[in-house]
Amino acid sequence: MANLKNNRYLKLFTSTFKLSACTFGGGFVIIPLMRKKFVQELEWIEEQEMLDLTAIAQSSPGAIAVNASILVGYHVAGVLGALVTVVGTVLPPLIIISIISLFYKAFRDNPIVSMAMAGMLCGVAAVIFDVVIDMAKVVFKKKRLLPLLVLIGAFIAVRFYAVNILIIILVCGVIGAIDTVVHEKKGAEVK
Amino acid sequence: MIYLELFWSFFQIGLFSIGGGYAAMPLIQNQVVDVHPWLTMTQFADIMTIAEMTPGPIAINGATFVGIQVAGFPGAVIATLGCIFPSCVIVMTLAYIYYRYRGLNMVQGILAGLRPAVIAMIASAGISLLIMALYGQRSLPSDLKQFDAIALFISITAFIILRKFKPHPLWVMAGSGLAGIILYTLI
Structure with missing residues (x-):
């Protein structure tokens, strides 16, 4: 039993360490990677739950990747699990930057590094679009108009008007709350 | 200190x-x-x-x-x-x-309202990355035709491979980096 628990911590650590070492191109990249690992491979988290955790990670202060790791670690193994995943997430950048800081000018000006980076950026964009389609499918399947309108409205707000994400989260939360109240009233009337 | x-x-x-x-x-x-x-x-x-x-x-x-x-x-x-x-x-x-x-109805309702918004934000982040890849800057330039054709090719290929064969995303990212080194050196 103790062995099984230790395995879980070890798995949390190695998973987040590997994911963090590969999150090029901003914090959101860790979401598709985490989804693959924790939702599809390990089945420790549900699809909907992953979206909830992303919302929390996004609207809390700090880096999205760190916040998402804390949430996953906490869910799987409590506070200790969260500490394990934070260390796993922070170590790769800490090690990599420590090494690169010794010769950062050479690294910055290296043509092969920048070619690899340019290519990788394309791959990262493709990975993000892939996960967006998978996630949007779940919303479309429900065949309800409201979530679709929220999706389109939020997209326009963030993309074209650069509205602060906290405001978007707040407004969409209120919409969800009102929707729940309306539905419960309808349910009561039918009875 | x-x-x-x-x-x-x-x-x-x-x-x-x-x-x-x-x-x-x-x-x-x-x-x-x-x-x-x-x-x-x-x-x-x-x-x-x-x-x-x-x-x-x-x-x-x-x-x-x-x-x-x-x-x-x-x-x-x-x-x-x-x-x-x-x-x-x-x-x-x-x-x-x-x-x-999260078991409460009201919390469920609020979270259901948030989920589509989260997808929208991830989509927007993806578009920003694509613009960065194609134009080398964070916002769209005035001349849209001046894009990096190699970057467009790698992006589309990576996307098709992801949708069709469902490989691990890390392989696609590594492969795109390699493709970048090869294609930018050759062309």
């Missing part, structure tokens, strides 16, 4: 950067260039470039780099700890609340 100053500076950066790395950049600049004489503006620009070229959150990369410059490796560790400390406390509290109350 340099360690305490590092911790406190990056604590503030961690606490006030909401909404990802690009939101953190001006905060980092303020703390390490303006408030403290830790980096010159050129060094700051260098580290932000490197932060985008290496994995990991920009704030953590910045904390590590500044920490090393100012107080060696222990400085890097302390600056990083300061940076993640606010997240640890706040996010764990929210996690506790989420798992305790």
Whole structure:
């Protein structure tokens, strides 16, 4: 039993360490990677739950990747699990930057590094679009108009008007709350 | 006490950067260039470039780099700890609340309202990355035809492979990097 628990911590650590070492191109990249690992491979988290955790990670202060790791670690193994995943997430950048800081000018000006980076950026964009389609499918399947309108409205707000994400989260939360109240009233009337 | 100053500076950066790395950049600049004489503006620009070229959150990369410059490796560790400390406390509290109350109808309703918005935000981040890949800058240029054809080719190929064969995303990212080295060298 103790062995099984230790395995879980070890798995949390190695998973987040590997994911963090590969999150090029901003914090959101860790979401598709985490989804693959924790939702599809390990089945420790549900699809909907992953979206909830992303919302929390996004609207809390700090880096999205760190916040998402804390949430996953906490869910799987409590506070200790969260500490394990934070260390796993922070170590790769800490090690990599420590090494690169010794010769950062050479690294910055290296043509092969920048070619690899340019290519990788394309791959990262493709990975993000892939996960967006998978996630949007779940919303479309429900065949309800409201979530679709929220999706389109939020997209326009963030993309074209650069509205602060906290405001978007707040407004969409209120919409969800009102929707729940309306539905419960309808349910009561039918009875 | 340099360690305490590092911790406190990056604590503030961690606490006030909401909404990802690009939101953190001006905060980092303020703390390490303006408030403290830790980096010159050129060094700051260098580290932000490197932060985008290496994995990991920009704030953590910045904390590590500044920490090393100012107080060696222990400085890097302390600056990083300061940076993640606010997240640890706040996010764990929210996690506790989420798992305790998510069964309630009202909480379910609120979360259902948030989910489509989260998808929209991820989509928007994806578009920003694609613009960066195609045009080498964060916003669309006035002349849309001046895009990087190799980048477009790699993006589309990577996307088709992902949809069709469902490989692990990490393989696609590594493959795209390799394709970048080969194609940009050849063409």
